[in-house]
Amino acid sequence: MRALVVIENRKAPSRDESHGFQSPASAAAVLLRSGYQVSAASTCEQALPLLSGAEACVLDVPVSEFSEWREPLTAHRAIPMLWWLSEHTANIKPSAYQGGITADGILTSGMSTAELEWALLFSVRLFQTRRQWAKEREQLLTRLEDRKWIERAKGLLASTRNIPEAEAYEMLRKQAMNERRRIADVAASVVNAYQLLNGE
Structure with missing residues (x-):
């Protein structure tokens, strides 16, 4: 992983003359020195077009703002989201933090290049695993919903019709084959038509 988008949202930036980024300990400056291709943004509008070429996004923002940045970014493109932990971003104590944060990893300015690479690698794997779980969960929910309609x-x-349920199921299956539709869709049509005719 080499291409990263860094979100820097600091109120009073002190520019790093060598790269045009904020302080030498900022996420963008540290990642640049470690050999990453960094695109920096300070607004959501600036960040969205940069996401298409990025492999991950690093949020150098206060933890209290992490979710409000993460949501529009992941809605635009699902990529790993990492939090940059620093004095600036850890603006509240963990015991006082009531929000939910879904970060795929945490990076700090004290990490060596090798540590950054490992952290990014594990973050990408965590992101991929989480996406796979979400996909499987969605498929299971769809199957459960389909099963409800069929039942x-x-x-x-x-x-x-005063017939056994096995025969009723066979009727649904044959109808689905004839119409080249999913059996659950045919079942939903049957239930909806019944409810319409019976005023339910």
Whole structure:
């Protein structure tokens, strides 16, 4: 991983003359010295176009602002989001922090180049694992929802036609094949039509 977007949101920046970034300990300055390609932004509007070429985003912002930065950035493009831990960004005590923070990793100015590389590597892996879990969860929820429609339609067909549920399921399956639709979609149509006809 070499290309990073760094969000720097400091109220009173002291410019680093060599690179045009804030202090020598800022995320952008440290990452540049460690050999990363860094694109810096201080507003969401500046950051969004930069995300397309980045492999991760480092938020050099107070922890109390992390979520308000993370949400629009990840809505634009899902990439690993790391927090830059410093005196400036740790603006409240952990015991006083009530918010939820979803960071894929934490970086500090005291890390060596090797430590930064390892931290970024583990952060990317964590991000990929979290995305995979979210995808699997979504698939499971969809299957559960499909199963609910199928069970309801099966029950309605069985009771209204006075047939066993196995036969009702077979009717749904055949109809789905004939219409080249998912069985859950056919089941939802059956339930919705029944409710419409019966004023439910």
